[in-house]
Amino acid sequence: MKKILALLLFVGATALYAQQKTHTVQPKETVYGISKQYGISQEELYKANPKIEKNGIHPGDLIILPTKGTTAVTPTDTKPTTEDSTTSDVFSDPNYMYITVQPKETVYNLTKKYNVSEATLTSLNPQIKERGLEIGDVIKLPKAITNKDNFAVPKGSHLIKKGETLYTLSKDYKVSVDDIYAENPTLQTSGLKEGMVISIPKKSGAVVIEENTINYTVQNGDTAYNILERYNTNLDELLRLNPEVINGLKAGMILKLPLQKNAKIIKYGKAGKLKRANDNEINIAIMLPFDVANNPQLKNSQATQFFMGAKLALTRLAKKGKNVNVKVIDTKNGSIQDILSTTDFSKTDAVIGPLNTSDVTEVAHFFDNSGIAVISPYANDDSLNSFNDLLISNPKDEVIADQIIEEITKNFAGEQVYLLTNRDDQELANYTKKELEKQLKANVVIVDNASKIVQPHDKVDGVDYYTPIITVMVGDDDNLGKQYLEKLKTFNKDNIKAYGIKSVSVYDVYSPENAKNIDAFREFGFVYSTARLINTRDTEVQSVLKDFKEIYCEFPTRYEQLGYDVTYDIVDRMNNKGDVTNNITTENTRVSSKFAYKKVSGSKAYTNDASRVVRLPKK
CATH class of the missing domain: 3.40.50 (Rossmann fold)
Structure with a gap:
């Protein structure tokens, strides 16, 4: 009785449940089965319960049972016209069309019949991932499909394209990653995939995900129903996690809401949170786009050549008494922001890499003002000048x-x-x-x-x-x-x-x-x-070239030279506490490169502006 009273008090302000008959979804039930049980159409159920159009139904969900015949939807002409079509009951709204699954239909033949990718189909219909297709299920599909990558994306949604990450989406739409996770249950379990269609939150900052729970701050105008709909939960779960709501909703309250079962949430690190550990160790991270997962036999990439040079530099430094702890990170194995947020950099003194400007920008932003030096070995675009603790090694x-x-x-x-x-x-x-x-x-x-x-x-x-x-x-x-x-x-x-x-x-x-x-x-x-010149008459250079020949059986390529010079120069400048900035302005010449770091006018970053002029006077 007390639980029923609490339920009624909680939803009383909206009068959504008090005025309607409801049904608690049981295991293995479908929309089709419920509609037959109560003698109402599937269209009427979807109209009365917009959230199940988006997320399907789950055991324990409380759904509204409309009065029979009051919300019928007239079928449109969006029904497929192919001769072998076995799907009926097609209807639509301004953004989507809905089809009823018939016997023998599979995810594969639906993707072929409606020219839609599996990622799009499952992101719009997350119940497919949980329990597969069942006869009578109503499946949501995008309208105006011309091919798998080109259809009308509804307002408030986004079609995931190649290379996009939750981090870039959060920046583009000015919402938090936690907000995006909370409104898209499929993301919580499957992660972001090309071809998905996700909902974009209208407002940022209302959600913080901690300890596998969505912490939602109640906003003015919120109702019980729109909270349950938006975050794909039910009243039983809400009351279990938030017994205090017996007194009703109030703006500013923080509600705990459950994530999806087996949710895998990436918590993105925030710039400025890390500080260099001033210990008695030298710790460096080397971040390069090896792409080992797709090219396990890759030997001639620029990243691999750079790393070969870096390895030799570290070997020679160790012989001189420099003890260096090295962490090697393949930046092709996931997005840069995912790597940054899931890697422990608490004991890092310097990061060497990545190679291209966009990746360096993300890394430099993450470590800005941390005291941890980021060395850009190749990229030297003017856009990098705005970052503190960044060293641009390659002269413009x-x-x-x-x-x-x-x-x-x-x-x-x-x-x-x-x-x-x-x-x-x-x-x-x-x-x-x-x-x-x-x-x-x-x-x-x-x-x-x-x-x-x-x-x-x-x-x-x-x-x-x-x-x-x-x-x-x-x-x-x-x-x-x-x-x-x-x-x-x-x-x-x-x-x-x-x-x-x-x-x-x-x-x-x-x-x-x-x-x-x-x-x-x-x-x-x-x-x-x-910018690069190898003085083969120099004794130290001769020694390095000899090592290259003995280890790699060849004269170092340009990227091997770069890997050696940048790595050797940075580590050689470090004191025994791993601080590189204490000796940053000293001018050094390595195997092929000369380094003279300074801050040019208007730049926060240190830039190597050293180059050599070679004169060949007439005899």
Whole structure:
């Protein structure tokens, strides 16, 4: 009696249950069976109980039994017209169409018949995951389907696309991840999958999920019915978890609501919550997109090459007495935010990686102001400048270009300037052209083939007169570099100034096999700038290259060089407590890279602006 009284008091304000007959769902019952039991149509049941259109029915649910015939729905013309169709009782509302499952129908043939993905079907009908299809079930399908990935998504819903995460959705819609979980029971058990259709909460902040429970703050205007409907629960469960509601609902109350059985909730970490542990250990995490799950035999990816170099750096540092604890994380094995929220970084001093700008942005945001250094080994986009504790190791191409722009400025005499580049370095060539035109008022032409570089000349009384030109190879395309050198050899060396921005194999001054090419460049007084250069005459460098050959049987690739240099430089700067910022501004040269970190104007991040200028003076 007391429980019945509590129930009536709780729902009295809405008068939803007091005025209607109800039915408590029993195990194995279906909408079809209940409709036959009470002599009402399935359409009437769905109309009176909107929540079961969305979530199906579950044992213990309390559903309203409408007066027979009062809420009938007229079938529409959305019924499939295929000849072998065995499905009847099709009806629709402004957002969805509903079909009644007939004998012998399966999830597979429904996806084929209605051209909808299994993820979409099960997200709209979570009861399928729990108990499969049963004859008489009413299944909800999106309207206006043209293919599995293109249909009219109802207002207030979202179709999950490849690469989307709960974190990105929470940012896009400005709602919390907990809110999204609470309104989508399927997410709680199945996680986010491409092709799902999920509901987007109208308001953020009312829900906090803790200890496998939804803690919901009652809002003005809430009723018993809309709470039960929104969070897919029933009055018995609500009263069991919240006995105090016997006195009615009040705005500001915090109600405990159950999650789905076997719910798996990812709790996303919040930026600024971590602080670097100032202990007597060096702990680093290396985050790279190995994609081992899909490519177990992958050996030549950029991430794998980077890691091979990093491993050698750590081995050599250990021999010098640096004891380093290393955690390796495959960022392709789940979303970045999922990884960040489920990995223990409490003892981390520095994170090396990931490689691309978007991933680095998420990691840098997570560790911002934590004192834990994040090292971006490759990405160097301007958008990264807003993060504290971020070290951008790869000098910007513009820094390298500025060195040669300054060289040209010193010796400019009004010559025609040619910039030789390829598609990959087109943006850098555009930057160089703009700066030269602005600073020197030079006539600058960008070409994609060395044959398009022209040195005009006239012949008067048997004497050749050559028009002076300036040539600049922009980029690190080895084949284009060879083409560039062969073209230079055809020009009059006394009337040409030749430069290079970035490095190619024919510029390598330390390779014995390259001596003839270097001699040819010397004829032009060639000058080039580069971020990476291996001095094979240096004793320490020779030792590293020997280790590479003994362990990997090869000369290090560019990414192996980068992995070695970045890892060695960062760990070598750390004191025995793992603090890297104590020694961040010291200038160091490693195997191929030079590091000189500083904060440029308006930037919170530390940026490596070191590049090398190599001069090959005429003999």
